[in-house]
Structures are given as C-alpha cells and as structure tokens.
Amino acid sequence: MGGIGKEALVVCSDKSLGIGLTIWDIESGENLLHIPTSASPPHGLICLANQCLVASQIHRQGSVAGGVIFIWPFNKPQAPVRSYPMESIGPITCTKDGTYIVGEAPSGNAYVWETNDVVTL
Numbered sequence: 495m496g497g498i499g500k501e502a503l504v505v506c507s508d509k510s511l512g513i514g515l516t517i518w519d520i521e522s523g524e525n526l527l528h529i530p531t532s533a534s535p536p537h538g539l540i541c542l543a544n545q546c547l548v549a550s551q552i553h554r555q556g557s558v559a560g561g562v563i564f565i566w567p568f569n570k571p572q573a574p575v576r577s578y579p580m581e582s583i584g585p586i587t588c589t590k591d592g593t594y595i596v597g598e599a600p601s602g603n604a605y606v607w608e609t610n611d612v613v614t615l
Contacts, residue, residue, distance in 0.1 A: 502526060504541075506534050506549065515539075515549065532564065537585035542609065543592025545569070550583040550597055563597065563607070579605050 506515040514530040527547075538550040547566045561582040565575040583597035583605060595607040 504539060504547070506532060506539055515547075517547070527566075529566065535584045537587075538583075540586055540588050540595070542588050542595065545592070548586060548588070548595060550586050552582075561597075561599070563595070577607060581605075 501520040503518045503520055504515065505518075513533065514528060515532040515534070516525065516529075517527040518524065519526055532549055533552045534549045535552055538552075540548045542548050542565070545568060547568070549564050549566075551562045551564060561579045563577040563579070563583060563586070565577075567575075579597070579599070581599035581601055581603060583599055586595060586597040588595045588609075592609055595609060597605045597607075599605065
C-alpha cells in the first residue's frame with residue numbers, strides 16, 4: 495500500500511454495510527483499497543503500526559450477536575483476521591508500538607487484544 499511515510503485518506507460509513515470502506519492515496523487520488531461490506535462506528539478505525547487497518551464493525555439491524563473486529567494487513571493479500579468479543583465494540587485505539595489494541599463496549603467494559611496473538615506484523 496505505498497511506501498513508508500506516504501499518506502492515505504480512509505473513509506468508512508457508520509450507518510450502512512453496503513457503502514463500505516475505501517482508502518485513497520492522498521497525492522495521486524488512486525483508489526488503494528475498497529472493502530464493500532465494512533461499516534464502523536465513530537473512532538472505530540485505526541492504523542496499526544503502519545502495517546494493518548483495524549476496524550470495529552457496526553451491528554446489522556436485528557443482530558443479536560456480539561461484536562467483531564476486522565484486521566486487514568496492508569501488504570499481504572489474505573482474508574482479514576477476525577476477533578469476536580462477547581459485546582459489540584465501539585471506539586478502538588492502539589499503543590504507539592502496535593502491541594495492544596483496546597476497544598470499548600457500550601456496557602463500559604474495555605477489551606484488550608495483544609496483537610502478537612492476532613496478527614504477525
């Protein structure tokens with residue numbers, strides 16, 4: 495997904511899974527990646543150590559399932575890594591070194607993932 499130090503614009507719907515997530519190169523306007531079935535809540539997207547895009551997903555209407563976190567490696571053509579916590583996850587963040595991802599559930603519970611357990615950077 496470009497060289498180190500390049501910037502990209504990431505846009506994601508927070509209401510419709512049909513709109514999806516798109517990443518554009520800021521300099522060229524080139525569409526770098528489009529994921530058509532992704533929708534995240536506000537603050538539900540992060541770039542993990544310049545290696546992966548991490549997104550908490552909104553619930554489909556009527557869903558009774560827990561949450562889901564998707565992790566898309568930038569430089570590996572593979573299906574996303576998925577994690578299924580017991581609750582839906584809203585805002586997410588990570589440590590500067592990318593070792594941990596933290597997500598907040600509407601209940602107030604915090605969920606912590608060690609990225610070495612989830613994805614190899």
